[in-house]
Amino acid sequence: MRYSNLFGKTARDYPKDEVSVNAKYLLKAGFIDKLMAGSYTLLPLGFRVVEKIKQIIREEMDATGANEMLMPLLHPKEIWNETGRWDSAKDIMYQLKKDNKEYGLSFTHEEIVMDLIRKRTQSFKDFPIKIYHFSTKFRDEPRAKSGILRGREFLMKDLYSAHVSEEDLYKYYWEVADAYIKTFKRMGLDAKIVEAGGGVFTKNITHEFQVLSEIGEDTIYYCNSCNFAQNKEIFQGKAGDKCPKCLSAGSRQAGKIIESNSIEVGNIFPLGTMYSEKMGFYFTDSDGSKKPVVLASYGIGSTRVLGTLVELYHDDKGIIWPESVAPYNVYLIAIDNEQKTIVKEADKIYESLTGEGIEILYDDRDVSVGQKFNDADLIGIPIRLVISAKTLRQGSGQAENKIEWKKRTEEKGELISLDEVLNRLKKAQKS
Numbered sequence: 001m002r003y004s005n006l007f008g009k010t011a012r013d014y015p016k017d018e019v020s021v022n023a024k025y026l027l028k029a030g031f032i033d034k035l036m037a038g039s040y041t042l043l044p045l046g047f048r049v050v051e052k053i054k055q056i057i058r059e060e061m062d063a064t065g066a067n068e069m070l071m072p073l074l075h076p077k078e079i080w081n082e083t084g085r086w087d088s089a090k091d092i093m094y095q096l097k098k099d100n101k102e103y104g105l106s107f108t109h110e111e112i113v114m115d116l117i118r119k120r121t122q123s124f125k126d127f128p129i130k131i132y133h134f135s136t137k138f139r140d141e142p143r144a145k146s147g148i149l150r151g152r153e154f155l156m157k158d159l160y161s162a163h164v165s166e167e168d169l170y171k172y173y174w175e176v177a178d179a180y181i182k183t184f185k186r187m188g189l190d191a192k193i194v195e196a197g198g199g200v201f202t203k204n205i206t207h208e209f210q211v212l213s214e215i216g217e218d219t220i221y222y223c224n225s226c227n228f229a230q231n232k233e234i235f236q237g238k239a240g241d242k243c244p245k246c247l248s249a250g251s252r253q254a255g256k257i258i259e260s261n262s263i264e265v266g267n268i269f270p271l272g273t274m275y276s277e278k279m280g281f282y283f284t285d286s287d288g289s290k291k292p293v294v295l296a297s298y299g300i301g302s303t304r305v306l307g308t309l310v311e312l313y314h315d316d317k318g319i320i321w322p323e324s325v326a327p328y329n330v331y332l333i334a335i336d337n338e339q340k341t342i343v344k345e346a347d348k349i350y351e352s353l354t355g356e357g358i359e360i361l362y363d364d365r366d367v368s369v370g371q372k373f374n375d376a377d378l379i380g381i382p383i384r385l386v387i388s389a390k391t392l393r394q395g396s397g398q399a400e401n402k403i404e405w406k407k408r409t410e411e412k413g414e415l416i417s418l419d420e421v422l423n424r425l426k427k428a429q430k431s
């Protein structure tokens with residue numbers, strides 16, 4: 001992509017009405033645009049990152065045997081009334097009326113999934129069911145001030161699984177938990193599995209995937225020795241306590257409880273049979289008896305992941321994207337000479353690397369080199385390539401033809417050949 005052709009350029013100043021780091025950087029660097037509090041457009045750069053996040057999620061969900069599909073966002077009131085959530089969730093759900101009919105805008109899809117299962121299954125042979133989609137969620141947020149971390153409208157992957165027994169549900173539940181940890185790791189996020197309450201979803205103990213961060217709105221308590229972790233809302237104790245899990249396991253060296261702020265990037269809910277019972281769905285089991293189906297749901301906020309990555313990966317110059325989700329692999333800059341021959345070289349390199357499948361943002365604007373360097377740091381693409389008379393050593397009589405290779409995370413670059421550039425980029429693509 002030639003930068004001159006990119007919609008959504010960098011801005012000169014930071015936005016004045018944003019307090020969060022993620023919104024400041026994403027807005028200034030041209031990844032998002034703000035429509036109103038808690039509502040953002042994903043500009044082409046932001047859209048590319050979210051598509052990469054989605055692709056990683058998709059690969060890991062598909063690996064568990066789940067099926068991708070797409071469900072509607074505008075729901076009739078009647079279906080939400082079946083579980084009583086039209087009333088119990090009215091604080092977070094946008095509800096509207098048109099021509100004497102009432103509708104809700106989706107903040108989740110349990111009722112819709114149960115209705116689908118009710119219509120399309122009969123016997124135990126139809127289970128388990130594992131279905132997911134990526135879609136917009138609407139949530140009435142009174143305090144939408146954390147940039148893209150907490151939106152009134154945001155993108156989410158939600159997966160639902162339905163099983164004939166609790167045992168079968170939990171088998172898949174923990175399989176998805178493992179897939180989530182792998183998913184987040186591939187994006188550069190080290191998530192903890194934290195026990196939590198179920199809010200308007202369930203009375204069961206649920207699990208959140210929390211990434212430690214000072215700016216996080218959640219508070220969690222975790223053990224520095226074992227995998228014990230609980231959200232503040234259910235933890236009974238305080239920082240510095242001995243870990244209850246270590247103690248109950250009888251370990252001589254019980255770990256210590258640490259308190260931390262964190263950002264919730266995903267959650268999984270073992271919902272049980274409540275939805276099936278309230279919606280009057282009973283499948284026929286192998287012995288002919290009628291039983292309610294056991295449901296679970298699993299969410300990952302894909303736009304929240306975008307914001308979380310910026311909160312975790314930035315310095316005072318801008319964003320530092322992990323390779324796996326960066327909008328482009330390479331930021332290419334040409335420093336031209338008086339003969340205007342360098343840009344021609346850069347054009348050739350751009351064409352040849354693009355032809356090899358390397359994703360390049362080529363800064364071909366007619367602006368100062370200083371501004372290009374600053375924008376390269378702000379946008380945060382992992383590799384910066386610079387070609388100039390110096391790197392090519394034109395006119396020196398030596399056929400050097402080198403390119404300056406610099407990682408966003410490193411201060412100094414190095415001069416390498418085009419072949420070596422291609423080798424390294426190919427290697428990075430494979431890993």
Ligand SMILES: [Zn+2]
Pocket residue numbers: 223224225226227228243244245246247254255
């Ligand atoms: Zn412990």
